[in-house]
Amino acid sequence: MSTAGFNSQNGTGTGQAYANGPSQNPVALQQLPGVSYGMTHQPAYNPMQPKATTSPAPGLYPSGPYQPVPPVNSYQPGPQLSSYPSSPGQPLLSRPLMGGPPPHTPPQSASPSPGPRLPPAQATPPPPAVSTTSYYPSPQQPMAPAWQYNTATPPMGPATSMSTHPRGPVANHMNPAASLAAPPPPSSAAYRSAPTPHSTTQLSGPGIPPTSMHGYTQPGTAPPPMNLMAPQTYQPSRPAYGPPPTGPPPAMKPTPPPTGPPMANATPPPKTDGAVAGNGPEASNSYNHVDNKMAGLTQPGPPGRHLGHYPSLPPGYQNTSASHTTPPMHPAMQAATQPFTQAPQPYQQLPGGPGAAQLSPSLAAMSLQSSTPEALRAVNLLQERNLLPPTPVPAPTPCLPQDLQKINCNPEVFRCTLTSIPQTQSLLNKAKMPLGLLLHPFKDLSQLPVVTSSTIVRCRSCRTYINPFVSFLDQRRWKCNLCYRVNDVPEEFMYNPVSRSYGEPHKRPEVQNATIEFIAPSEYMLRPPQPAVYLFVLDVSHNAVETGYLNVFCQSLLDNINALPGDSRTKIGFITFDSTIHFYNLQEGLSQPQMLIVSDIEDIFLPTPDSLLVNLNECKELVQDLLKSLPNLFQKTMETQSALGSALQAAFKLLSPTGGRMSVFQTQLPNLGVGALQSREDPNQRASAKDIQHLSPATDFYKKLALDCSGQQVAVDLFLLSAQYCDLASLGCISRFSAGSVYYYPSYHHQHNPAQVERFQKDLKRYITRKIGFEAVMRIRCTKGMSIHTFHGNFFVRSTDLLSLPNVNPDAGFAVQMSIEENLDDMQVVSFQAALLYTSSKGERRIRVHTLCLPVVNSLSDIFAGADVQAITGLLACMAVDRSVTASLSDARDAMTNAAIDSLTSYRQSVLTIQQPGLLAPACLRLFPLYILALLKQKAFRTGTSTRLDDRVSAMYQLKYQPLTYSMLMIHPALYRVDDLSDEGALNVNERTIPQPKVLQLSVEKLSREGAFLMDAGIVMYLWIGRNCHPNFLTQVLGVPNYAAVPENLYLLPELDTAESQRTRALIGWLRDQRPFFPSLHIIRDESQLKPHFMQNMIEDRTESALSYYEFLLHLQQQISK
């Protein structure tokens, strides 16, 4: 049973959870007592489970690193039921207790195969064998005292702070286009809304304490806002639509529509509660679009094609990408978007492109049996070399009818490890592949339809937003694609703002776009949306001054201060610290900033609370003065101590009343006051082939503070710039649980490491200027029968499916694991919906909704045919990070190897019809063993190669929260030969020619001493120059006469006026432009210190401590044929 089903049974809509305060989900609260975590759902196949473990108890789903699952009974539900035991990454309730006991399925072991599988003894020592059953409880015992997440504290400051918000939420609605990336086309102006009838309702917001149960209107008072699921919705006397359908989703009998457009005085749909009062047809809508995409939609499809019919599933009227004029992009992205621009691969192509009305027949015809699809072609990995495609690997296209696939969610935003969902959990278990979603929900999009409407149409039962995959039973009713509830079409929705006509609910933008953004009406707010608030917390100890980072920071902020997202309410503040905490009074009227030093770090207080966070517009000059003087202020400091913990507490106090973003810059191990840490790294153990210690935090101070921050809508971003060990495993918790980001600049020094300085500069610029969402929550729903149980990324899990994100940034990725709880055998498709509710920097409450639709299949071969090898790898990486921390690194390494063994075994036993010798993989998984080997050699998981602890932990963090596109580069870098770049096949971007060299295998045998090779490893790039590199490249690109003249530590390509130089720089610049962070470039020779880093990425080659690709394949084969 999915959460959707749960909601429908309990009748508590989830609308209240979208309140912008730390209001509680009452459902979650009621779950507290006696819940047994991790036991209520049928276990999914989980390769991360140790083979020897048979108990599925909490360790079955690895809990998030850095916080093992505390025993449930250690939690004491507070009197207000506001303590939260759940925490990110930990096994979540797959179902609540209400609605009857869950069908209990005995836990099963993830794999029948006994014992750990380890590489056979060989001349080359295999990765060390450590018992998979070993479990390392952290000696430091950071493990979860029963902290309480107490949100009883009102998040808003005194009422006076309200008066400082001149722009109420409704005022913002009047110009929704203001914050759009591009001005809307003129036509959209017609859709601009007039002030909605809700104009004044928000005024009641401040009066409602956020903890006062979600802003529900109590019975007997005014009717609740339309979109809230008030309990009274479930009155038994509610007009019956007939029993909620439970049968096969869409009925295939289109109901003839009423003739002619509905008249203004047409009988409105039955009102099921009083909520729609005041929202009659006169309520205007506005529809804004940022580009011409939607304008294209205004031209109807083939004339008359759908006239008069309301198909059971909404048609994809036309290929909305037909008029795409997107600029050329990275092949990976092109590939990823292929489903939108190209016909699916032949085996997926349906004859004749079914019309929507024939959807069911066409779904039925989706058989893959006719011929072996390319994805299932058996590949003998031991024989076929050169499996790596010359261009980046595309995301597979789900096997859906074209009409549906055309409007499906972009895989860059929303992707599933299996693009064909197994009908049952047992089928999934047989396939031995992990089932999960990978999301990049707040990605910068060049095309984003934005809708303003006083009515956001959602399912009455499960609160799903109406989307392209619902079905219209007739003009007045739609059936939810997640819980199958039949809902009314609100009168307002009958009007299509695109065609400006009535009677076309299925042509509304909400039903035509799998990704859409709503400007939320006032019921989505419990208080006025918070202003953009930025607080910078800066290390100014001697060590920090030595690194020289302060200059770069101050200059960057000075340069970009006007680009900081916000409006007239934006606030800013600064705290610096060493052994004491320094505040800066920036109040208007002062002639210069006033520094206030608080030396009592044990009991931190705010000296002048009202003048430390100031309005940026009003106090900009003082802020600029401060930024100009700050670097010099501490130039002579000899203070070496760092009271980071106290500084964070002070910053938390300062931000608590409003919420906001805290940006922390730290350069050393905090060693004074609360949160002080000691070095735990033994440099002699860096190259250990044994298990790695100290991957979990040394103290729970940072996690606790992060949870306090989360409760007050504060996110903490950590910039760690250091030459020494800083215990990122402990410090990182401050960002991890507050939904912040971690930036790590090892060996940062303004003189000795110019490449890092450049990277820091570029990253800062992006950080300061990028889009930001405040006080956000994200909920992921899935079709009834499926459930979500483990989350990966940076957030706090507020309730079973609700992630608390005090800030959301466009560069954050998330992953979730799923299981199948009920047979999906009467379903042809299932859907997943991620809804992100946030406050924009302009103070608008917005909801971004992504919906993904995937087919359900009932054969193993179809499941395999739809496997998405990159998504599987990305999800496994997240799971392995958890496993490394909760169990051990060797456990995680074994589990990853087993994942490859298990899936290929399953393929061989259950899918392959003709047995043949060799190591066989379906074509779609042919890169799986390579990616697994790459993970084993990745900094996060490698053993036997010297790896600093912070580097390792940083890599783990990145694997967990980077969107898949970027984490794949970290896992398997792209290698190109660049000394012979040509314009053949080049892209043309903004009149620049971008060469497109082939992607090469990561093996020394692909290198040539005569050449130059670029390796793109995500956050770093290496340009390796062969000893006999052609002189033309040396002179024309590097500007040096010969190999010996290539300087050590070169990190910039000279800007030479030669074709070769332009091509090389164009390629590197373009690759950098594809990602939101700035990879530094290292130009290396054979003698370079960094050469080992380059060589370590040669994944296919053997190293002293790791198998070659071929050896690894032999090992897999041996295990599979056992």
Ligand SMILES: [Zn+2]
């Ligand atoms: Zn529903």
